[in-house]
Amino acid sequence: MQNIGYIRVSTVDQKTDRQLDGIQLDRVFTDKCSGSTTERPQLEQLKAHVREGDIVHVHSIDRMARNLEDLLDLIRFFDDKGVQVQFKKENMTFGGAESNPMQKLILSVMGSVAEFERAIILERQREGIEKAKQRGVYKGRKKSVDRDKVLELHQQGIKKMQIAKKLGIGRATVYRILEEQAEG
Helix, strand or coil: CCEEEEEEECCCCCCCCCCCCCCCCCEEEEEECCCCHHHCHHHHHHHHHCCCCCEEEECCHHHHCCCHHHHHHHHHHHHHCCCEEEECCCCEEECHHHCCHHHHHHHHHHHHHHHHHHHHHHHHHHHHHHHHHHHCCCCCCCCCCCHHHHHHHHHCCCCHHHHHHHHCCCHHHHHHHHHHHHHC
16 A cells, blocks of 8 residues: 655646645655646656546645546546545545535535635636736737747748748748738
8 A cells, every 4th residue: 555645736837835744655656737637747647647546645635636527537537446535724534435415515515615716716817917918908818939939940942941940930920920910
């Protein structure tokens, strides 16, 4: 039996220090990415690594999954392997011998609340951005690609793939910039 930690932060800049602090772990899997559970390499490695009797420690429900469906799928996966999942912030354990109908109900409610909170945050963010745009305050993210350089290289007859390689950007970005230029 192993005590295994799973830590996730949304960006590379965020710190993982507060998650699972002080818990004795045999191994830790850390993802630094946002989004779905299908694009998390460390979560996939964790799923391949766990064995019956292991306990997976997670700081909170929202660190494991962003929506109820993914959360339930993950808990079901670990339960099928005989692995417990403990959420420290919520003080809840699922799977293995701890599994019962009441816990599944509570997990569904807690997962729904987490998903609802995330949706509300995104809605407020969109509203705030829209109001800032109306006031002329929000300009969006700074352009990370030198559009003039793309156009200059294209006018010199350099192929799109070579422009992308030279500037270290995706080919689709080159095409998009050239299409925008043609439309405007």
